[in-house]
Amino acid sequence: MLAASAASIAAPVAPAYAAAPAEHIEGRLPSGAVYVMDKPVDWNGTVVLFSHGYRPAGTPLAAQNAPDDATKALLLEKGYALIGSSYATNGWAVADAVPDQLATLDVFTGRVGPARRTIAWGMSYGGLVTTAIAERHPERIDGSLSTCGLVHGGVANWNNTLDPVFALKTLLAPGSSVDLAGFPDQASAAAASGTLSTAVAGAQATPEGRARIALAAALHDIPGWNATSQPKPAPDDWNAQQANQYQALQGLLALPAFIWRQEAESRAGGNMSWNTGVDYTKMLRRSPVFKEVTELYHDAGLSLKNDLRALNRAPRISADPAAVDWMSRTSAFTGRLRKPQLDIHTTGDALVPVQTESAYRRATTAAGSSSRLRQAYVDNAGHCTFSPAEQMAALHTLEKRLSSGHWQGTDPASLNATAAGADPTTPARYIPYRPAPYPRPYDLAHPADGR
Structure with a gap:
């Protein structure tokens, strides 16, 4: 039938x-x-x-x-x-x-x-x-x-692209002067991409670095199985899930987070993203991969509370209001x-x-x-x-x-x-599936959100 x-x-x-x-x-x-x-x-x-x-x-x-x-x-x-x-x-x-x-x-x-x-x-x-x-x-x-x-x-997309790279820079390259937004040209965006990608590659070699990479992935809701070339990890195989997320994050750093962002900024007339006022502790707790992050931090002997405190205290990035307006009107x-x-x-x-x-x-x-x-x-x-x-x-x-x-x-x-x-x-x-809430939604039905 x-x-x-x-x-x-x-x-x-x-x-x-x-x-x-x-x-x-x-x-x-x-x-x-x-x-x-x-x-x-x-x-x-x-x-x-x-x-x-x-x-x-x-x-x-x-x-x-x-x-x-x-x-x-x-x-x-x-x-x-x-x-x-x-x-x-x-x-x-x-x-x-x-x-x-x-x-x-x-x-x-x-x-x-x-x-x-x-x-x-x-x-x-x-x-x-x-x-x-x-x-x-x-x-x-x-x-x-x-x-x-x-x-x-578009506004939510570029905000959500900013969050993981902000975490990676703050936790893995705290002394770096790498910019995360407001690029004058493609060359500067490519240079920033290369600097942060190198730092992430080095961090992947240590348990502490892998835990922090998992935290950054959680802020973008990157799942632990995200490519058909990857074997599907067991639900509690945190290391395999993190290795898969690392691959996805390197892809994000290579193009969307810097090269594609700069092109979008050139259309918008400035930086259309911000993380002022964002509570990364609350955002992480809503992530579907929160459990993985806590387990990897525990295994690494690292304090998740201290790293979240560092994220929430780090200098934030403000948007250009005119660029936000353009992105909002068009996208x-x-x-x-x-x-x-x-x-x-x-x-x-x-x-x-x-x-x-x-x-x-x-x-x-x-x-x-x-x-x-x-x-x-x-x-x-x-x-x-x-x-x-x-x-x-x-x-x-x-x-x-x-x-x-x-x-x-x-x-x-x-x-x-x-x-x-x-x-x-x-x-x-x-x-049957019900996705978790989106980390930082932005739409014209809620005009006060994020402004």
């Missing part, structure tokens, strides 16, 4: 349009962004507007209209038209991305005709772009799907959803921790639109490591909400059954 139900959910909508030749269209928008479109022969009348993830500034522009080749093939086979653009620039380009994506939708409509249904789908940073479209331009879409998205928004969320949105997230994500979903739930609840949001979780390590089946299940579940007017089949068993019906060749790993 489950299989039959899944098959009915996963079945493509009967074609609403006369058969026409398949089309592959590429072009360039007036902004300079490039786009790509694929319309299958038996178009089912639904167009998927796909927003791609973060790409570093200076890399070539490239359009993308699906999350991966395997999922793209399934989507086209089921009759979906797929469209998506690069953005006019790469980097923290949300101010370019939203208008470029909407312009791409205009091009599709002008060339192919109006769609029966439009679904915005974004992955990673593209989840931020998609959620921005959903909140600011709900009339352009029927629903939205965010996969591993930055649904906590923070109100929580006001006018159309249904489904979010899915892996539980072992180190780059965009699963707790970001708690942040957006908080915003939609305050805005009175939480009934339009549903969130589901996949038991896997890594950032955006979904199978094609899991992604197709999310899309079909959102479509069912759009057709029926109410949510159904969002529980793990139903999602897994839908996934199996959509693609039995790849895993279905939805599980």
Whole structure:
């Protein structure tokens, strides 16, 4: 019965349009962004507007209209038209991305005709772009799907990126003059990245250093299993979990915390992050990896209380109000959803921790639109490591909400059954899960927070 139900959910909508030749269209928008479109022969009348993830500034522009080749093939086979653009620039380009994506939708409509249904789908940073479209331009879409998205928004993202590097500098390089924000150029950001990365690598060789690295990881909610290349540690294997977190932290230091931050600061016109007024003792106690930190400190014979006191007494970093205002206006969320949105997230994500979903739930609840949001979780390590089946299940579940007017089949068993019906060749790993509170949420539904 489950299989039959899944098959009915996963079945493509009967074609609403006369058969026409398949089309592959590429072009360039007036902004300079490039786009790509694929319309299958038996178009089912639904167009998927796909927003791609973060790409570093200076890399070539490239359009993308699906999350991966395997999922793209399934989507086209089921009759979906797929469209998506690069953005006019790469980097923290949300101010370019939203208008470029909407312009791409205009091009599709002008060339192919109006769609029966439009679904915005974004992955990673593209989840931020998609959620921005959903909140600011709900009339352009029927629903939205965010996969591993930055649904906590830009201000919270950069604050949460600051916290672990602040802890690493304070505890592992207290005499260093390394800057953590306010970089004048990429060279200075790269130098700071190298200095702190070297200090962390040295600390990893000692029990005391490893305990402090685990503390920094906890402030970013980095899980102890965060890459598919890592064997999954036992729940109480603190050393294996810490070794995995160390790898993720070095990745954070290499790019997001310094190089990508500087690029975002250049757009914002200054430093958009702060930790003034933050109580790191309270933040650590709310972390899902708090137990690991206490055990590693105990094993190292180190005082966690003293280190937390050092963090709370260290000179803090203040934000540039104009930069916070820019980041808030372009990249923070109100929580006001006018159309249904489904979010899915892996539980072992180190780059965009699963707790970001708690942040957006908080915003939609305050805005009175939480009934339009549903969130589901996949038991896997890594950032955006979904199978094609899991992604197709999310899309079909959102479509069912759009057709029926109410949510159904969002529980793990139903999602897994839908996934199996959509693609039995790849895993279905939805599980019951409730993420911990996000460490430092910031949204426009709570305008006084953090100011």
